[in-house]
Amino acid sequence: MASIELDAIDRRILAILQENGRLSNQDIAERVNLSPSPCLRRIRRLEESGVIRGYVALLDAQKLGLDLLAYVSVRLEKRGGLAVTAVREGPAGRAGTTHAELFRAAVQTWPEVVACHAMTGDMDFLLRVQVEDMAHFSRFVQDQLLHHPSVIDVKSSFSLDTFKETTALPIR
Amino acid sequence: MASIELDAIDRRILAILQENGRLSNQDIAERVNLSPSPCLRRIRRLEESGVIRGYVALLDAQKLGLDLLAYVSVRLEKRGGLAVTAVREGPAGRAGTTHAELFRAAVQTWPEVVACHAMTGDMDFLLRVQVEDMAHFSRFVQDQLLHHPSVIDVKSSFSLDTFKETTALPIR
DNA sequence: CGTGAAACATTAGCGGC
DNA sequence: GCCGCTAATGTTTCACG
Numbered sequence: 001m002a003s004i005e006l007d008a009i010d011r012r013i014l015a016i017l018q019e020n021g022r023l024s025n026q027d028i029a030e031r032v033n034l035s036p037s038p039c040l041r042r043i044r045r046l047e048e049s050g051v052i053r054g055y056v057a058l059l060d061a062q063k064l065g066l067d068l069l070a071y072v073s074v075r076l077e078k079r080g081g082l083a084v085t086a087v088r089e090g091p092a093g094r095a096g097t098t099h100a101e102l103f104r105a106a107v108q109t110w111p112e113v114v115a116c117h118a119m120t121g122d123m124d125f126l127l128r129v130q131v132e133d134m135a136h137f138s139r140f141v142q143d144q145l146l147h148h149p150s151v152i153d154v155k156s157s158f159s160l161d162t163f164k165e166t167t168a169l170p171i172r
Numbered sequence: 173m174a175s176i177e178l179d180a181i182d183r184r185i186l187a188i189l190q191e192n193g194r195l196s197n198q199d200i201a202e203r204v205n206l207s208p209s210p211c212l213r214r215i216r217r218l219e220e221s222g223v224i225r226g227y228v229a230l231l232d233a234q235k236l237g238l239d240l241l242a243y244v245s246v247r248l249e250k251r252g253g254l255a256v257t258a259v260r261e262g263p264a265g266r267a268g269t270t271h272a273e274l275f276r277a278a279v280q281t282w283p284e285v286v287a288c289h290a291m292t293g294d295m296d297f298l299l300r301v302q303v304e305d306m307a308h309f310s311r312f313v314q315d316q317l318l319h320h321p322s323v324i325d326v327k328s329s330f331s332l333d334t335f336k337e338t339t340a341l342p343i344r
Numbered sequence: 345c346g347t348g349a350a351a352c353a354t355t356a357g358c359g360g361c
Numbered sequence: 362g363c364c365g366c367t368a369a370t371g372t373t374t375c376a377c378g
Contacts, residue, residue: 004235014236017229021193024353035365040355051235056339057189058225063176064186066341069289071243071298104335111342117241117331126243126329130341157298159289163276167228167339169238169302170283196372207346212374 004049009034011171013042014051018168021055058167066130068137068158073123074145075153076103099150100124106148112140123155176221181206183343185214186223190340193227230339233302240303240330245295246317247325248275271322272296278320284312295327 006014012032016023029039046052061069076099100118103125107116115128131137137156145154178186184204188195201211218224233241248271272290275297279288287300303309309328317326 014229014231018231020227021229022227025355026353036353037355037366038364041363044355049235050232053230053232055192055194055227055229057186057193057227058339059186059190059341059343060222060225061341063221063223064341064343071289071291107336113336114338114341115334116336118333118335119243119329119331121329123329126331132344157291157293157295159291159298161290162287163290164279164285164288166286167230169231169233169236169286171231171236172304197374198372208373209347209375210345213345 004051006051010042010046013039014046015168015171017043017052061130065132068131068133069162070129070131070137070159071157072127072129072141072145073119073155074103074125074127074151075122076100076124076150077152103148103150106144110140110144112136123153176223178223182214182218185211186218187340187343189215189224189227237304238302240305240309241334242301242303242309242328242330244299244301244313244317244329245291245327246275246297246299246323247294248272248296248322249324275320275322278316282312282316284308295325 009032013028016028016031025040025043026036028043029036032039034042043052061067078099104116107113107125107127112129112131113127114130117126118124119126129137129140131140141154141156145151181204185200188200188203197212197215198208200215201208204211206214215224233239250271276288279285279297279299284301284303285299286302289298290296291298301309301312303312313326313328317323
């Protein structure tokens, strides 16, 4: 998985692209002291190996009216919930549908959840939730999270100020 | 701040670009049923108004050997710490250097911290920390976080599995 | 908003180190 | 193997209708 050989030039290319993903190949080539063709070959190799997962535009949440950022810890039912037994007793017999799997599938359908991790500690999941305001957040918690049959506990904290936020990973 | 007028086409352009930031203007124009020039004018307007903050390449943390993702809650000294009084009693007189300001400045210099928010709740700050392994994480906590004079408490949770992670914001 | 033309960028093939 | 040149193709950009 972590077995892609990267030399110093590859790492410089990655550092440049994760700061500005729209630089032309010519610009990048110039900055790493290469001519355009070998530079492009390296970039394509990084893309195909999956080291570069993709290119995106980053938008300003506030300018889109998304003024509330919350981190929500969620704890799930561990066994025997209604949803799970309902699925398990279905025509397919013993399906492998656990509470965690049901919850994960639901998370994928909620656009306000921009990140979700299974976590160590007291809570099972940590969600990052981006919404317009507290009214929207309240509706999300009531109608989606607490309404979900696998969820048994929810704890929210709100961002007062985001003073560091980067998609750039630390490249050794 | 949230006062930029966006019509349906602008929103479609944003939705496209936050999924694929390297599409050519021609491709985007085609998808929104516009010819290249007005499409480019819209994109430039979105860039200049700051709705589009920038373009980046997203890298694969695991393929770069960054196998450990932690969320760290940090609580700070509220008044009278050594660092603060030292600065306040400096030659410039009463500087406005609080514990929070000292901590924020330190966070900016730590590359393993990829996000940091001031938060509501028991803890003052939430950090997202991306490192190679537990040995690196341990060193970061001991040598950077706990070593910082303003920090009085640290609680860490670790990601077992990231099953949703997007930079794409929900556009209404 | 769309057209067209100039400037610029990407990319495949080939020869050289 | 990896580099750099060239030349064809495709893209961006801007003045103008």
